[in-house]
Amino acid sequence: MATAIPSLLAALLAGCVILAVPTTATDHVVGGSLWSIPTSSDYYRNWAGNTTIFVGDNLVFRFDAGMYDVVEVGGWEYKACSWVDQYSDTLKSSPAVFHLDFAGVKYYVCTIGNYCSLGVKIWVSVQQA
Numbered sequence: 699m700a701t702a703i704p705s706l707l708a709a710l711l712a713g714c715v716i717l718a719v720p721t722t723a724t725d726h727v728v729g730g731s732l733w734s735i736p737t738s739s740d741y742y743r744n745w746a747g748n749t750t751i752f753v754g755d756n757l758v759f760r761f762d763a764g765m766y767d768v769v770e771v772g773g774w775e776y777k778a779c780s781w782v783d784q785y786s787d788t789l790k791s792s793p794a795v796f797h798l799d800f801a802g803v804k805y806y807v808c809t810i811g812n813y814c815s816l817g818v819k820i821w822v823s824v825q826q827a
């Protein structure tokens with residue numbers, strides 16, 4: 699019976715280790731709020747510049763479905779507010795989640811109306827963890 703206690707302890711410790719290990723991945727809600735026309739055109743850039751994003755994290759776009767959407771594009775498209783060359787499907791339901799598998803710069807725009815020109819666009823730099 700005395701051996702039951704150490705093994706129970708070992709099991710509890712193992713449980714703690716398993717609970718402690720996982721969540722290194724962070725969900726980043728883009729802009730810290732809704733994906734929508736910002737009050738200043740550099741709002742999303744400022745947010746991204748103040749947010750450290752690592753490989754393995756998720757970018758979470760929360761928006762009013764039907765009013766907004768999001769698609770990953772290249773740098774040229776980001777600047778031009780174009781989405782002729784799409785790097786992802788156009789995600790139309792919220793929350794739209796992009797899992798960040800690789801380090802580098804990623805660009806996202808909204809394809810509704812002229813919202814991209816109004817600032818509903820973002821680029822983020824994903825760092826190696």
Ligand SMILES: *[C@@H]1O[C@H](CO)[C@@H](O)[C@H](O)[C@H]1NC(C)=O
Pocket residue numbers: 743744745746747748
């Ligand atoms: C961080 O955000 C502030 C405004 O909130 C902005 O002035 C600043 O440029 C941002 N930093 C970076 C590195 O983008």
